Each structure stands twice: as C-alpha cells, then as structure tokens.
Amino acid sequence: MTRTIRLGAGAGFAGDRIDPAVELAQHANLDYLIFEVLGERTIAAAHARRIGGTGVAYDSLLERRFEATLAHSRKSDTTIITNGGAADPEAAGQMALRVARAAGLLGTKVAVVTGDDVLEAIRALDPVLWETGKPLSAEDMELVSANAYLGAEPIIEALNAGADIVIAGRVADPALYLAPIAYEHQWDLANDWDLLGNGILVGHLLECAGQITGGYYADPVTKPVPDMETLGFPFADVARDGSALLSKLDHCGGSLTTRTAAEQLFYEVADPHAYVTPDVVADFSKVQLSEAGENTVRVHGAGGHRKPEQLKVTLGFKGGWIGEGQISYAGPRAYERAQLAAEIVTHRLVAIHGMSAESISVEYIGAGAALRGMSTNQEGIEIRLRVSARVDQWDHADAVGWEIEALYTNGPAAGGGVRRSIQEVLAVRSCYIPREFVQTKVQVEEA
Numbered sequence: 001m002t003r004t005i006r007l008g009a010g011a012g013f014a015g016d017r018i019d020p021a022v023e024l025a026q027h028a029n030l031d032y033l034i035f036e037v038l039g040e041r042t043i044a045a046a047h048a049r050r051i052g053g054t055g056v057a058y059d060s061l062l063e064r065r066f067e068a069t070l071a072h073s074r075k076s077d078t079t080i081i082t083n084g085g086a087a088d089p090e091a092a093g094q095m096a097l098r099v100a101r102a103a104g105l106l107g108t109k110v111a112v113v114t115g116d117d118v119l120e121a122i123r124a125l126d127p128v129l130w131e132t133g134k135p136l137s138a139e140d141m142e143l144v145s146a147n148a149y150l151g152a153e154p155i156i157e158a159l160n161a162g163a164d165i166v167i168a169g170r171v172a173d174p175a176l177y178l179a180p181i182a183y184e185h186q187w188d189l190a191n192d193w194d195l196l197g198n199g200i201l202v203g204h205l206l207e208c209a210g211q212i213t214g215g216y217y218a219d220p221v222t223k224p225v226p227d228m229e230t231l232g233f234p235f236a237d238v239a240r241d242g243s244a245l246l247s248k249l250d251h252c253g254g255s256l257t258t259r260t261a262a263e264q265l266f267y268e269v270a271d272p273h274a275y276v277t278p279d280v281v282a283d284f285s286k287v288q289l290s291e292a293g294e295n296t297v298r299v300h301g302a303g304g305h306r307k308p309e310q311l312k313v314t315l316g317f318k319g320g321w322i323g324e325g326q327i328s329y330a331g332p333r334a335y336e337r338a339q340l341a342a343e344i345v346t347h348r349l350v351a352i353h354g355m356s357a358e359s360i361s362v363e364y365i366g367a368g369a370a371l372r373g374m375s376t377n378q379e380g381i382e383i384r385l386r387v388s389a390r391v392d393q394w395d396h397a398d399a400v401g402w403e404i405e406a407l408y409t410n411g412p413a414a415g416g417g418v419r420r421s422i423q424e425v426l427a428v429r430s431c432y433i434p435r436e437f438v439q440t441k442v443q444v445e446e447a
Contacts, residue, residue, distance in 0.1 A: 007034060009034055021035070070165075084167065113168035113440060155175070173207040174203025181202065280306075283302060321396070326387075341412055
C-alpha cells in the first residue's frame with residue numbers, strides 16, 4: 001500500500017528535445033518513461049505524410065528517441081509508453097523491434113495498440129462537426145482521416161501482456177500516464193472515479209514535460225528560471241491514493257515549484273470542475289499544491305466523475321494549399337515600404353492570377369503582427385512582410401512566393417531575405433463517436 005510508481009516525462013510534443021529523456025532514463029530510476037508527442041496538428045501531419053508518401057507516418061523523431069533511451073530503459077527495467085505511432089502504430093512497432101535488435105536487446109517485447117482509426121465508422125455515422133454545427137456530409141472538403149481519443153484500457157492490456165514498449169496512436173495525453181498508474185495500483189477503471197481523477201491530474205501535469213520545470217513559465221525579469229539550456233524534464237512518484245510528488249533531477253536545469261505547477265495545472269483546462277477525458281471526467285477544483293523540498297511539489301485533491309459515453313474524434317480533411325512569401329525591409333520608412341510591397345503583391349495576386357482577396361493574408365512582423373491589430377509600431381527600423389494565401393490550386397499557392405520574390409527588382413526599394421514556401425493543408429475538425437464503434441486491438445511481438 002505504501003509503494004509508489006515513478007513516471008518520467010520523456011517528451012511533451014512532437015519536436016521536443018531528446019537529451020532530457022536520456023537523463024531521466026539514465027539517472028531517475030524510472031518505472032515508466034512516457035513520450036507524449038501527438039497533437040491534433042501532428043496527427044494530421046502524419047496522415048499527410050502517409051497519403052503523400054513523403055515520410056514515415058509515425059512520429060518522425062520516434063526512432064531517434066528509442067535509439068537514445070532504449071538501452072538505458074531496459075537496463076533499469078523501465079517500460080516506455082508513447083502515442084508516437086500517430087497514423088501508423090504498426091510500422092512504428094516494427095521500427096522499435098529493429099532498434100531493439102540492432103542494440104542487442106533481444107527479448108524486448110513491443111506492444112502495438114490500434115483501433116483509434118475510425119474513418120469508415122465516421123463516414124457511415126455522418127456525425128455533426130463541432131466547428132460548423134452541420135453533419136459531415138455537408139462538408140465540402142474531402143475527409144481523409146478520423147482518429148478517436150483512446151483511454152488507458154488498451155495500454156493496461158499491453159502492460160498485462162508484459163510489454164517493454166507500448167506504442168499507440170491517438171490516445172488522450174494524460175491517459176498515457178494514467179494507464180501505468182492504474183495498472184500498478186490496480187485501480188478499477190469502471191468505478192474508482194476519484195482515484196482516476198488524481199491519475200489524470202498527474203498525467204496532465206507531466207504531459208508537457210519541460211513546461212512544468214520552468215520552460216513555458218520563464219520570464220527573465222519577473223520569473224527567472226536557472227540553467228534553462230539544460231532544462232530537466234519532470235518525473236512523479238505516485239502513491240496508491242493518487243497523491244504524487246513531482247520533481248526533477250538535481251543536476252539538470254530548470255525549476256519545479258508550486259508556481260510552475262500551478263501554471264501547468266490550468267494549461268488547456270476550460271472547466272476545472274470537468275476536465276473531460278476518455279477514462280474519467282476529472283475535477284481539479286480542489287487540487288492542492290505544496291512545496292515538499294527543493295524542486296519538489298506535492299499534489300493531491302483531484303476528484304472524478306463517470307467517464308463520458310462518447311469519445312472525441314479528430315478529423316482530417318484535404319484543405320488545399322497554403323502559399324507563402326516573406327521579405328524584409330529595414331531603415332527609414334521600412335513600414336511604409338513594406339505596406340507598398342503588400343499592396344503591389346495583393347493587387348497582382350487578384351488581378352493577374354485570379355485569386356480572391358479574401359484568401360490573402362498580410363502580416364507586418366515587427367509592427368504588431370502578433371497582436372493581431374491591437375497595436376501597431378509604425379516606427380520600427382525593420383519589418384518582415386509576410387503574405388500568405390490558403391487556396392484550392394497549387395499554382396495559386398506558388399504565385400504568392402513568386403510575386404514576393406519578384407519584388408527584388410520591381411520594388412519598392414531595398415527589400416531582401418526572400419523566403420517562399422508551399423504547404424498542403426490538412427484541415428482539422430472534431431466530432432463525437434459512441435464508444436461501441438471504437439474497437440481496440442493489442443498486438444505483442446518480441447525482438
């Protein structure tokens with residue numbers, strides 16, 4: 001009853017650093033190392049790679065993460081859990097087996113969780129989309145992907161099968177942490193709502209990795225954080241009652257305090273009384289944080305209510321193309337010259353290339369662009385003009401960067417540093433799906 005489970009945050013998003021996870025794998029004596037790398041944008045991007053054949057359809061850094069941490073994890077008997085399978089968990093599983101074999105780690109068991117891909121079910125159900133309030137069949141864009149948010153249950157099934165690595169696709173972020181906690185402490189997924197709420201709390205606090213150790217908290221004037229160049233990722237010791245101690249390695253940079261934890265607690269939480277996940281509707285309204293030592297915070301007090309009857313689904317649609325061009329102006333009247341350049345480009349995109357004015361976006365970076373019109377600094381000594389357009393045709397997307405580049409010799413004066421790009425768009429929408437239409441499967445293979 002007094003045993004705690006130690007879980008480490010190995011990644012907080014797809015592009016996260018790898019060396020802090022290596023530090024945890026080597027020095028933190030973890031039971032579990034979690035790579036949370038899948039957002040709505042990143043799973044859409046994975047499907048785009050799958051459809052276009054432009055790269056692997058799992059997390060593009062997952063192989064490097066395994067290569068860097070697997071040997072250390074096997075040595076310390078640490079189980080790795082990740083949603084890095086993205087749009088192709090089975091291919092990610094085969095990759096993990098190859099990494100294990102290449103490292104001489106024969107006997108490593110890799111479990112793959114599938115079932116989050118609900119594309120055919122969604123097409124048949126024709127659900128209402130959250131963003132439009134209309135049924136899927138009323139959407140003009142082509143549906144290419146649909147992934148339901150899974151909970152902890154299939155991961156627990158994989159752990160019961162003795163997996164050393166568990167690879168899933170679209171799993172709710174905190175469920176990656178809840179699963180090993182509930183598995184080790186034998187919580188009942190059908191009844192222990194308060195315990196499950198505390199497990200979700202731990203997962204929510206850890207899921208963004210370096211955010212809670214000062215990364216997204218830091219401000220050099222009001223909220224200084226030490227040694228951020230070696231920012232350490234957090235880990236938690238979780239007790240049977242769901243209470244936890246959050247900490248980080250002493251030799252790594254960063255800071256973990258009640259203030260950094262409180263900021264992460266409220267991150268992406270619309271209603272603290274009802275944080276909806278596939279496993280439980282967690283209640284964070286009575287959570288307590290307290291200092292328990294240097295860079296150590298005690299957290300407890302979450303509650304929970306019965307899990308929702310439906311699951312959230314992320315839908316991906318072919319949404320055309322985004323064409324972009326950028327150019328810089330510096331010195332006297334930089335803002336005025338950037339304005340003139342924008343007028344020239346937008347006029348030509350409409351008059352010469354036949355694009356609609358509504359599809360074109362203009363930003364003056366350095367003159368309040370990030371504030372979206374709330375403030376404009378017209379006295380800036382340098383301005384970066386960015387013109388972009390979301391369009392249905394590739395040649396229209398190409399025209400945006402082309403017209404920006406043409407400013408080199410066609411004016412206004414002294415523009416430089418042109419960059420142009422074209423990106424295919426997968427638009428993201430959301431809907432619900434009844435649980436009975438989501439059937440998960442766990443496959444285990446040994447290296």
